[in-house]
Amino acid sequence: MKKLLYRIIITVLLISMSFGLSGCGRSVNYGVKxxxxxxxxxxxxxxxxxxxxxxxxxxxxxxxxESGKLDELAVKWFGQRIISFxxxxxxxxxxxxxxxxxxxxxxxxxxxxxxxxxxxxxxxxDVEFAVAVCEKLGWHIKMQPIEKENVYIELxxxxxxxxxxxxALDPDEVDxxxxxxxxxxxxxxxxxGVRSNxxxxxxxxxxxxxxxxxxxxxxxxxxxxxxKLIKRLGQITRLAGGTTECFSQLYAGKCxxxxxxxxxxxxxxxx
Numbered sequence: 663m664k665k666l667l668y669r670i671i672i673t674v675l676l677i678s679m680s681f682g683l684s685g686c687g688r689s690v691n692y693g694v695k696x697x698x699x700x701x702x703x704x705x706x707x708x709x710x711x712x713x714x715x716x717x718x719x720x721x722x723x724x725x726x727x728e729s730g731k732l733d734e735l736a737v738k739w740f741g742q743r744i745i746s747f748x749x750x751x752x753x754x755x756x757x758x759x760x761x762x763x764x765x766x767x768x769x770x771x772x773x774x775x776x777x778x779x780x781x782x783x784x785x786x787x788d789v790e791f792a793v794a795v796c797e798k799l800g801w802h803i804k805m806q807p808i809e810k811e812n813v814y815i816e817l818x819x820x821x822x823x824x825x826x827x828x829x830a831l832d833p834d835e836v837d838x839x840x841x842x843x844x845x846x847x848x849x850x851x852x853x854x855g856v857r858s859n860x861x862x863x864x865x866x867x868x869x870x871x872x873x874x875x876x877x878x879x880x881x882x883x884x885x886x887x888x889x890k891l892i893k894r895l896g897q898i899t900r901l902a903g904g905t906t907e908c909f910s911q912l913y914a915g916k917c918x919x920x921x922x923x924x925x926x927x928x929x930x931x932x933x
Contacts, residue, residue, distance in 0.1 A: 693858025698865040700884040701852040706845025708825040721754030722798040739787040741932025747847045765801045766822045768808035773828020774905040775929040788827045851924040852884040870896040875921035
């Protein structure tokens with residue numbers, strides 16, 4: 663009787679441990695949660711002021727949205743539809759047919775997973791959707807990396823036709839209407855994230871923690887927006903590998919937190 667009871671206890675313990683380990687594995691590898699928002703921002707498209715190109719692009723975006731292409735790509739990149747382009751009152755078929763042309767988009771290649779560079783090519787939700795828009799219009803797409811601070815200069819010089827690739831437009835420039843804006847189409851906050859199974863629930867619990875972050879001016883500006891966070895953290899490491907390297911460090915347990923974009927959390931939680 664004692665042997666039977668002993669075997670039952672051991673079996674229950676083994677089952678409990680297996681569930682606990684499997685649950686822990688899922689959290690470490692795939693679960694990330696935000697515990698602090700440092701900067702709130704939104705992504706939009708920008709065109710030269712009064713450029714009719716905008717009408718065709720917006721019309722194609724609306725048509726692709728209605729066909730389900732927007733849903734398809736949103737689920738592919740973020741696991742759900744977090745993208746929503748503003749509705750317009752005209753349809754693509756109501757416009758005069760456009761001729762074949764080059765359409766040059768300006769990308770912020772530090773905006774993973776909206777727009778980024780890998781293996782000499784450009785990738786991301788914005789890149790893939792812009793390609794679909796050009797296919798709809800019969801245009802040839804070209805991609806040009808730009809700094810988001812230079813949107814107006816790039817547009818007015820004719821270097822690009824549209825700022826589209828993880829671009830957070832300058833609110834002052836938007837207010838002055840020095841270019842045509844279409845959006846916003848997604849919120850992308852800069853946040854501090856931790857593993858889902860972490861007991862860290864708020865900024866105060868980051869005391870003494872190790873954090874990694876991309877080595878970009880935008881990430882540094884976000885960090886500097888909260889001096890208390892800098893003092894609270896035990897160690898801050900800037901990584902040249904960008905967002906993907908930061909998440910790799912977090913999953914490997916080499917750090918406790920990561921400074922990242924909210925859209926990146928959607929991406930990694932669904933891949």
